[in-house]
Amino acid sequence: MLSPELRSQVKYVDVLVIGAGPAGMAAAIAAKEAGVHNLLVLEREQNMGGILRQCIHNGFGLHRFKEELTGPEYAQRDIDKVKELGIEVRTGTTVLSIDEDRFVTAISREYGVQMFEAGAIILAMGCRERPRGALATPGTRCAGVYSAGTAQKFVNLEGYMPGKRCVILGSGDIGLIMARRMTLQGAKVLACVELMPYSSGLNRNIVQCLQDYDIPLYLSHTVIDIQGKERLSGVTVAEVDSNRQPIPGTEKHFDCDTLLLSVGLIPENELTEMANVEMSTLTSGAIVDDSLQTSKEGIFACGNVLHVHDLVDFVSAESFKAGKAAAEYVQGKKREGKYVNLKDGNGVRGVVPQKLLVPDGEAETVQIMFRPAGVYKNATVRVMDGEREVAKLKKLIFTPGEMAELNLKPEVIKGLSGGDVTIQIEQ
Amino acid sequence: MEHQITCINCPVGCRMTVTVEDGKVTSVTGNTCKRGVAYAEQECVAPQRMVTAVVTVTGRKTPVSVKTRTPIPKVKIFECMKQLAATEITAPVHMGDVVCANVCGTGVDVIATKNVD
Ligand SMILES: Cc1cc2nc3c(=O)[nH]c(=O)nc-3n(C[C@H](O)[C@H](O)[C@H](O)COP(=O)(O)OP(=O)(O)OC[C@H]3O[C@@H](n4cnc5c(N)ncnc54)[C@H](O)[C@@H]3O)c2cc1C
Ligand code: SF4
Numbered sequence: 447m448l449s450p451e452l453r454s455q456v457k458y459v460d461v462l463v464i465g466a467g468p469a470g471m472a473a474a475i476a477a478k479e480a481g482v483h484n485l486l487v488l489e490r491e492q493n494m495g496g497i498l499r500q501c502i503h504n505g506f507g508l509h510r511f512k513e514e515l516t517g518p519e520y521a522q523r524d525i526d527k528v529k530e531l532g533i534e535v536r537t538g539t540t541v542l543s544i545d546e547d548r549f550v551t552a553i554s555r556e557y558g559v560q561m562f563e564a565g566a567i568i569l570a571m572g573c574r575e576r577p578r579g580a581l582a583t584p585g586t587r588c589a590g591v592y593s594a595g596t597a598q599k600f601v602n603l604e605g606y607m608p609g610k611r612c613v614i615l616g617s618g619d620i621g622l623i624m625a626r627r628m629t630l631q632g633a634k635v636l637a638c639v640e641l642m643p644y645s646s647g648l649n650r651n652i653v654q655c656l657q658d659y660d661i662p663l664y665l666s667h668t669v670i671d672i673q674g675k676e677r678l679s680g681v682t683v684a685e686v687d688s689n690r691q692p693i694p695g696t697e698k699h700f701d702c703d704t705l706l707l708s709v710g711l712i713p714e715n716e717l718t719e720m721a722n723v724e725m726s727t728l729t730s731g732a733i734v735d736d737s738l739q740t741s742k743e744g745i746f747a748c749g750n751v752l753h754v755h756d757l758v759d760f761v762s763a764e765s766f767k768a769g770k771a772a773a774e775y776v777q778g779k780k781r782e783g784k785y786v787n788l789k790d791g792n793g794v795r796g797v798v799p800q801k802l803l804v805p806d807g808e809a810e811t812v813q814i815m816f817r818p819a820g821v822y823k824n825a826t827v828r829v830m831d832g833e834r835e836v837a838k839l840k841k842l843i844f845t846p847g848e849m850a851e852l853n854l855k856p857e858v859i860k861g862l863s864g865g866d867v868t869i870q871i872e873q
Numbered sequence: 874m875e876h877q878i879t880c881i882n883c884p885v886g887c888r889m890t891v892t893v894e895d896g897k898v899t900s901v902t903g904n905t906c907k908r909g910v911a912y913a914e915q916e917c918v919a920p921q922r923m924v925t926a927v928v929t930v931t932g933r934k935t936p937v938s939v940k941t942r943t944p945i946p947k948v949k950i951f952e953c954m955k956q957l958a959a960t961e962i963t964a965p966v967h968m969g970d971v972v973c974a975n976v977c978g979t980g981v982d983v984i985a986t987k988n989v990d
Contacts, residue, residue: 502938502986503925516925518938518987522968602927605936630926630954650881654922657879658947842905843885 455561460484460776461769462550462564464541464717467496468758469749469765470570471524476769477568478531482776486562487528487535488552494528494535495521496572498758500595502602503623505650509759520758546721546742565776566744568768569718569732573711573750575620590678594624594708607631609704613681614638615669617645617652618847619756621708626655628706635659636700639667639683641690644821646847668692669705678703711754721745728796729753735801736812737771737781738764746772753798753815756849760815782806786862788814791830791870795819802859802867809856814869818844822873827852830868836861844871876917880909891917920947926954928972929961930989937962938986939972945979952977964989
């Protein structure tokens with residue numbers, strides 16, 4: 447319990463947004479536009495924009511703005527809108543805790559420790575890269591091993607190069623983009639090494655970031671040893687078998703001073719867990735319903751903190767929904783109806799949302815998203831209400847590198863039986 | 874001449890064989906849809922790329938991000954990077970400001986993609 451003196455320092459806000467990346471900004475814009483005026487955004491960094499600030503390459507915004515923007519340009523559009531709407535943003539402010547009663551503590555240089563009580567909270571903390579510790583990379587612990595995102599920050603925001611001869615482990619888009627970036631800045635990128643038999647990166651990035659610069663891509667390979675005392679001096683790479691175990695005799699050595707790890711992103715959910723929000727082991731994010739509300743009333747989640755997106759356009763779209771839903775929640779608009787569960791079936795991983803309200807009144811179209819568990823060609827996604835197919839989507843290809851999405855129309859939702867709904871892929 | 878290329882327009886990533894004679898594409902095979910042909914015609918005759926980079930801001934610790942306003946010929950990428958490495962601009966910079974006009978004689982300007990106050 448807080449003393450009366452402390453109690454008087456608690457500020458009430460209708461909607462509190464944590465994080466001012468694209469997700470937090472879109473959520474705040476939507477909440478404001480839906481009529482919430484007592485609105486506050488807290489951001490740890492000195493600037494708004496989140497990860498986009500360091501993604502200086504282009505390819506953002508095709509869906510939302512119908513033009514290709516760079517990361518900073520995409521972010522600036524939202525920053526301008528946030529300013530135009532007069533939304534209060536406290537940058538340099540780290541949220542330290544939240545609880546299920548929506549009591550929030552934060553700290554900044556400017557304001558010191560701050561306490562808030564929120565009518566609704568929107569979680570938009572993004573994700574971070576898997577650090578080296580999360581990987582079983584063997585060898586010495588020398589300098590010169592960075593996550594690709596850290597290297598991206600050095601080169602693009604701070605303007606200095608982490609090394610001259612470089613190997614990249616992981617062929618997701620961030621790794622590929624960094625292969626090109628390092629090359630253009632004068633480094634020699636010797637190889638991009640991928641454990642899986644396919645790259646999870648876009649074809650466009652494989653062509654324009656590796657092939658354009660003759661950087662070899664070793665699929666079904668991994669780094670088995672790291673050499674160097676103070677600074678990295680080389681790495682050993684080997685082919686792996688179908689159980690992802692190194693095959694003796696296939697070792698290759700590279701002399702290099704830098705190893706960049708691009709081995710996946712994990713949603714940053716420490717705060718979410720403090721509020722005892724129910725989590726999904728499949729997405730590493732909160733379990734949400736179609737309004738992006740978590741298992742705790744009045745706490746919403748959107749963007750990469752909910753599930754790792756490939757495209758910022760979809761982050762923004764999802765976050766507009768969360769902002770609007772949070773506004774409706776504090777305005778006392780009740781959603782009446784009964785919930786059904788959406789479950790992963792064959793070939794499907796991490797369906798979001800996991801719960802869907804079949805409303806008593808009129809339904810709206812709901813978009814569901816998931817990651818294919820493997821590569822499926824000429825395949826069909828089926829949405830099954832028990833034994834009955836209620837929707838389907840055919841595509842030439844589904845790959846784990848590209849989030850799949852599918853819309854459930856209002857009449858489909860209204861017609862659901864109330865039992866579990868399963869999403870599955872059939873080839 | 875025959876080129877082996879991968880279409881980048883969708884995740885199918887069709888491997889295409891493209892024949893070019895006298896600077897013109899005479900045959901494309903391996904594509905699944907006609908977008909592959911359009912891509913092959915551009916890519917095998919006059920490949921172009923957007924270039925994004927950072928440029929030093931005089932007296933500042935952190936650089937400003939920039940891009941070519943439109944794609945430039947692929948063969949000019951490294952020359953363009955060289956010119957940008959030698960370029961310095963002074964604050965304030967606004968998104969869209971021309972940082973380097975007509976870079977390497979391509980007729981394309983390099984512009985800032987963020988603001989520096
Ligand atoms: C290294 C990297 C590179 C990427 N490259 C691309 C790319 O090339 N193309 C692409 O489409 N997508 C890319 N992505 C995906 C990209 O992250 C998303 O498209 C988008 O930026 C996600 O938006 P977000 O707002 O959910 O998260 P973020 O952009 O990560 O924003 C989250 C914000 O929350 C703040 N925050 C976190 N915790 C707290 C706290 N406790 N208190 C206060 N503030 C907090 C952070 O400082 C940050 O500003 C990349 C991601 C990473 C990690
Ligand atoms: S040719 Fe058509 S189907 Fe094949 S990769 Fe290109 S766009 Fe996709």
